[in-house]
Amino acid sequence: MLVNPINTLDKETELIQSCIDGDRYSQSQLYELFIPKMFAVCLRYSKNREDAEEIVQEGFVQVFKSLRSFKKEGSFEAWIRKIMVYCCIKHFRSKAKMHPVVNIESINLEEIGNEDIIARLGKKELLKMVQALPPAYRMIFNLYVFERMKHREIAEQLGISEGTSKSNFFDAKISLQRAVANSLKIAK
Amino acid sequence: MDEDLHNIEDLFRNGLEDNEELPSPKLWNSIDNMLDKDNLISITKKYSSLKKVAVLLLFLLLGLGIYELSYRHTTEAVAKRNNSKSNTETINKDNITALLPGSQSQKKADSINISNTAIKDQLVLNSVSNTLSQKDSYNKNILVDNALADKIIPGNKSKPDNKNEPENNVNSNANAVADNNITSKNKQGKSTGPSYKIQIQNSTPVGAQQQTALNNDPELNNQQTQLLKRLNIIPVDKIRMQLKDSAGTGKLLQPIAVNKISLPIESKNIVAVNTKNKGSKPSRFSVTPFYSPDIAWYRLQEDKPDNQIDNSAEIAESEQHEFSSTVGALVDYNLNKHWILQSGLTYSNTSIIVLPKIIFAQSDNAGSIKYRINTSSGYGYVLPSFSSNPIIGDSLYAFTTTHTLNYINVPLAIKYTITKGKFSFNAMAGFSTNILTVGKIETTLKKGFNNESQVVDKLYGLKNIYFSGLVGLGLDYKFNKKMAFSFVPTLRFALNSINKDAPVKSYPNTFGLVLGLKIGI
Numbered sequence: 001m002l003v004n005p006i007n008t009l010d011k012e013t014e015l016i017q018s019c020i021d022g023d024r025y026s027q028s029q030l031y032e033l034f035i036p037k038m039f040a041v042c043l044r045y046s047k048n049r050e051d052a053e054e055i056v057q058e059g060f061v062q063v064f065k066s067l068r069s070f071k072k073e074g075s076f077e078a079w080i081r082k083i084m085v086y087c088c089i090k091h092f093r094s095k096a097k098m099h100p101v102v103n104i105e106s107i108n109l110e111e112i113g114n115e116d117i118i119a120r121l122g123k124k125e126l127l128k129m130v131q132a133l134p135p136a137y138r139m140i141f142n143l144y145v146f147e148r149m150k151h152r153e154i155a156e157q158l159g160i161s162e163g164t165s166k167s168n169f170f171d172a173k174i175s176l177q178r179a180v181a182n183s184l185k186i187a188k
Numbered sequence: 189m190d191e192d193l194h195n196i197e198d199l200f201r202n203g204l205e206d207n208e209e210l211p212s213p214k215l216w217n218s219i220d221n222m223l224d225k226d227n228l229i230s231i232t233k234k235y236s237s238l239k240k241v242a243v244l245l246l247f248l249l250l251g252l253g254i255y256e257l258s259y260r261h262t263t264e265a266v267a268k269r270n271n272s273k274s275n276t277e278t279i280n281k282d283n284i285t286a287l288l289p290g291s292q293s294q295k296k297a298d299s300i301n302i303s304n305t306a307i308k309d310q311l312v313l314n315s316v317s318n319t320l321s322q323k324d325s326y327n328k329n330i331l332v333d334n335a336l337a338d339k340i341i342p343g344n345k346s347k348p349d350n351k352n353e354p355e356n357n358v359n360s361n362a363n364a365v366a367d368n369n370i371t372s373k374n375k376q377g378k379s380t381g382p383s384y385k386i387q388i389q390n391s392t393p394v395g396a397q398q399q400t401a402l403n404n405d406p407e408l409n410n411q412q413t414q415l416l417k418r419l420n421i422i423p424v425d426k427i428r429m430q431l432k433d434s435a436g437t438g439k440l441l442q443p444i445a446v447n448k449i450s451l452p453i454e455s456k457n458i459v460a461v462n463t464k465n466k467g468s469k470p471s472r473f474s475v476t477p478f479y480s481p482d483i484a485w486y487r488l489q490e491d492k493p494d495n496q497i498d499n500s501a502e503i504a505e506s507e508q509h510e511f512s513s514t515v516g517a518l519v520d521y522n523l524n525k526h527w528i529l530q531s532g533l534t535y536s537n538t539s540i541i542v543l544p545k546i547i548f549a550q551s552d553n554a555g556s557i558k559y560r561i562n563t564s565s566g567y568g569y570v571l572p573s574f575s576s577n578p579i580i581g582d583s584l585y586a587f588t589t590t591h592t593l594n595y596i597n598v599p600l601a602i603k604y605t606i607t608k609g610k611f612s613f614n615a616m617a618g619f620s621t622n623i624l625t626v627g628k629i630e631t632t633l634k635k636g637f638n639n640e641s642q643v644v645d646k647l648y649g650l651k652n653i654y655f656s657g658l659v660g661l662g663l664d665y666k667f668n669k670k671m672a673f674s675f676v677p678t679l680r681f682a683l684n685s686i687n688k689d690a691p692v693k694s695y696p697n698t699f700g701l702v703l704g705l706k707i708g709i
Contacts, residue, residue: 024220031216036208043209053211061222062551069555086550086580126203145197146205157581159546173196180196 012076020067027064034077035060038084044130044142045088059087085147089157092139121183129179137172144169240653243621247531247598254521254529258472471709472522476532476674478704484512484538488564489685489693500692503564510539510590514700518599528603530616535596535625538696540564542589547633549578553648559584561629563591564694566649566687568629574638587632591647593686593696594626601658612664612672620656620680649690655683656696664706672706 015033018026039056046052062083070079130138139158143149144165149157151165158165486509488500516534523529540563547559547570557578558569568591575584601618627647633640662676678700685693 028216031219036210039211040207040209044204053215056211057215057218057222060219064223065226066551066555069551082580083551089581123203123207126200127207130200130204145201156583157548159583176200177196
């Protein structure tokens with residue numbers, strides 16, 4: 001079934017306007033529409049579901065408060081996502097300090113395709129690996145890989161040096177590589 | 189190895205980028221509750237102006253109460269003082285008959301019959317009326333009005349046989365008597381000679397009445413003047429006589445060129461008090477314009493216990509108080525010898541500097557993305573021209589930031605004073621309502637080679653009103669009856685925080701050396 005993008009956009013605009021007017025039902029509709037993706041984003045930045053729920057809750061309140069400022073120039077989903085990521089950063093800054101991790105042994109992965117790994121491990125397994133990272137690594141890894149931010153930008157946002165960002169990112173990847181390898185061994 | 193690591197990035201990006209998860213079903217209820225709470229806060233903010241008006245009304249009411257109390261006290265004090273002079277200043281209980289001018293025989297026949305009791309009762313009525321109206325209570329006019337002959341009661345007729353009679357007469361005439369004037373009548377055609385009675389009537393504006401003198405006969409005038417002087421009704425020195433022969437009989441009535449001759453009537457004792465007495469009454473009010481250099485500090489309390497970035501310890505470490513001061517005027521009202529009620533209006537200024545730090549961009553309360561500066565008092569947003577379109581999380585370097593708080597304070601305190609010669613020692617305790625007038629942040633921002641100074645006039649999270657307690661020990665040195673030098677070291681401590689919805693709760697305290705000049709009014 002084809003979905004007319006114009007109608008979808010109109011509906012989204014109407015929904016946003018209703019939310020600005022304070023219509024609670026519309027707000028709940030907006031929440032239902034975006035919560036799966038936004039919660040997944042917050043899960044990646046959090047250690048567990050409880051933390052993610054706390055962040056996504058704060059994020060949605062912020063979204064409803066800030067709706068008037070949405071300029072409708074870009075994607076609404078991207079705008080919400082930005083706010084969620086900001087809330088994750090804020091949460092991270094209020095909860096944790098940067099903790100460098102030492103003594104990481106590099107482990108060579110087997111030469112297999114990513115699709116195969118995803119198929120064999122599953123998304124939940126990958127999510128758990130990210131969540132298991134130390135907070136700083138997880139934050140930097142997420143910002144670099146999923147938000148496609150540069151190390152300079154990450155450093156500015158987190159109040160750290162660019163070198164620290166690069167170093168932590170590298171260590172995060174090593175950790176994940178090792179975790180994936182271990183999981184594949186178990187899966188065999 | 190590097191290739192493997194690169195694969196790791198792609199692996200997770202492909203695996204998790206479009207991932208979707210559902211949270212607990214109860215999450216929406218939590219958001220719903222939070223939105224309700226925010227609405228409640230916004231409604232509360234809407235009514236903050238009403239609260240301000242209520243506080244102002246409260247203080248106005250308090251001021252009115254103090255004034256009322258003062259007025260009553262003054263009236264009572266005057267009455268007491270006059271009681272002590274009652275032997276000389278109250279009207280003699282015997283009837284007084286005075287002769288009006290004319291021939292010597294007529295002088296004897298003409299008389300001014302003054303029923304003291306009648307006058308007394310009328311004055312009592314006036315006194316009651318004056319108490320009710322509390323206006324022009326001291327101003328009465330004395331008129332001798334030929335045209336008002338019908339209001340003049342012949343002395344022979346009105347002369348009471350006993351003490352009660354005139355009272356009845358007066359009471360029966362009381363309603364008919366409209367003016368608070370003393371009138372006398374000169375019945376010129378009467379062979380027996382006119383008799384005069386002085387009536388004191390409820391007052392009307394003086395200008396509408398024709399005012400005449402009793403007579404131009406010096407002796408009788410003197411007698412009458414003496415009588416009136418004895419009554420302490422007329423400030424005799426203010427009566428200027430103008431000769432005017434009305435019938436060539438020698439009994440001359442003359443207009444008095446007297447404007448608003450005062451007839452102060454204070455109490456049931458029918459005591460007249462001249463204006464000099466009133467003026468010499470010591471005032472219970474005094475004003476103290478003052479200046480106070482203050483030592484300021486604050487107590488910070490976590491508003492959100494899990495807040496580790498803007499926690500109280502970090503903020504306290506990054507901030508330093510600068511010079512603070514208070515200026516204003518205090519009004520003292522002496523309740524009695526020892527106790528004083530104090531209020532007034534003061535203006536305080538506090539500046540705090542924040543050491544250089546990195547600030548981050550985030551959505552402000554209106555939804556725009558700006559750089560947020562957190563302080564102990566609240567937070568503000570800046571948007572420098574070199575980074576006018578930031579995204580959430582962007583950062584800037586903020587050089588030393590100053591935030592300034594100005595309040596109008598309305599204190600209300602009770603003072604206990606002990607006087608030893610020219611010195612008065614006092615202890616004071618009370619509270620102050622502090623109304624925010626200015627809350628601003630000044631900073632310089634830097635990014636790369638760009639520098640820009642910014643002033644933020646709006647500090648968010650700052651309450652418009654907070655209350656503080658006052659405690660002080662002071663010393664006054666009297667220069668003279670009216671003026672004294674006042675020195676009152678005063679501690680002001682916040683009873684509630686100056687902010688809400690801010691990273692930390694701030695309770696400002698100051699210790700001020702109040703230096704002022706106390707002036708009696």
